[in-house]
Amino acid sequence: MRSIPNGRLQVVCGPMFAGKSEELLRRVRRAQLAGLAVEVVNHALDDRHAGGRVASHSGLSIASRSVPDVGSLVELVGDRELDLLAIDEAQFFGTELVPAVSRLVLTGMSVVVAGLCVTFDGRPFEPLPSLMALAEDVTKLTAVCAVCGQDAAFHQRVLADDVADARLATAEHVGGIESYQARCRQHFGERGRRSA
Ligand SMILES: [Zn+2]
Structure with a gap:
């Protein structure tokens, strides 16, 4: 019998504002409580998580390492025997991430990957x-x-005019000049509506 533990690939995905980082951090915290070797990684482009932490919209945060690309991610892991590798905002890493993650899981570590599975214009x-x-x-x-x-x-870009409504604006993530809203299938693509 081989004693290598079975690595599992876990994916947490959805549109913006779905609580993906929160779910990722929940799993990381559980693994830490269990005394497992855990590393949390996010992409250097992800300025929401600047300062070496992954944070959820609800305010949870955990120390993380930022890397600029898949090569640096693999290098960071090196030959460490991690029990869990957590990768947040995985969409920033591009398609190279798929074979890299597959190889890491084969070595026996579990990898949990969180990220957007849909673009702001509604495509995979x-x-x-x-x-x-x-x-x-x-x-x-x-x-x-x-x-x-x-x-x-889904989530979509909304114009500044559409978020003037303060009630809607509380559900906004406003990043610089762009802001986004979560939308159901029926309302995806419509301009922000003032619900009277
Ligand atoms: Zn709707």
């Missing part, structure tokens, strides 16, 4: 769809539609 966003196909475990989260409150599998 690689590498998450490929990782979902190859994973042992997939958790697809939804957000809450900013127009009607139903499950939102």
Whole structure:
């Protein structure tokens, strides 16, 4: 019998505002409590997590390492015997992430990958769809539609005019000149609506 533990690929995906980072951090915290060797990685482009931490919208945060590309991610792991590697905002890493993660899981470590699986214009966003196909475990989260409150599998860019409504604006992530809203299928593509 081989004693190498079975690594599992876990994917946590969805649109913006679905709580992906929060779910990733929940799993990281559980693994840390269990005394496992854990590393948390995010992409250097992800300025929401600047300062070496992965944070969720709800305020949880955990120390992380930022890397600029897949090569640096693999180098960071090196030959360390991690029990769990957690990768946040995985969409920044591109399709190279798929074979790299597959190789890491084969060595026996579990890898949990969180990221956007849909673009702001409603298309599948690689590498998450490929990782979902190859994973042992997939958790697809939804957000809450900013127009009607139903499950939102999409997010879209909204114009500044559309977010003038303070009630809607509380559901906004405003990053510089762009802002986004979660939308259900029915309201995806519509301009922000003032619900009277
Ligand atoms: Zn809706």
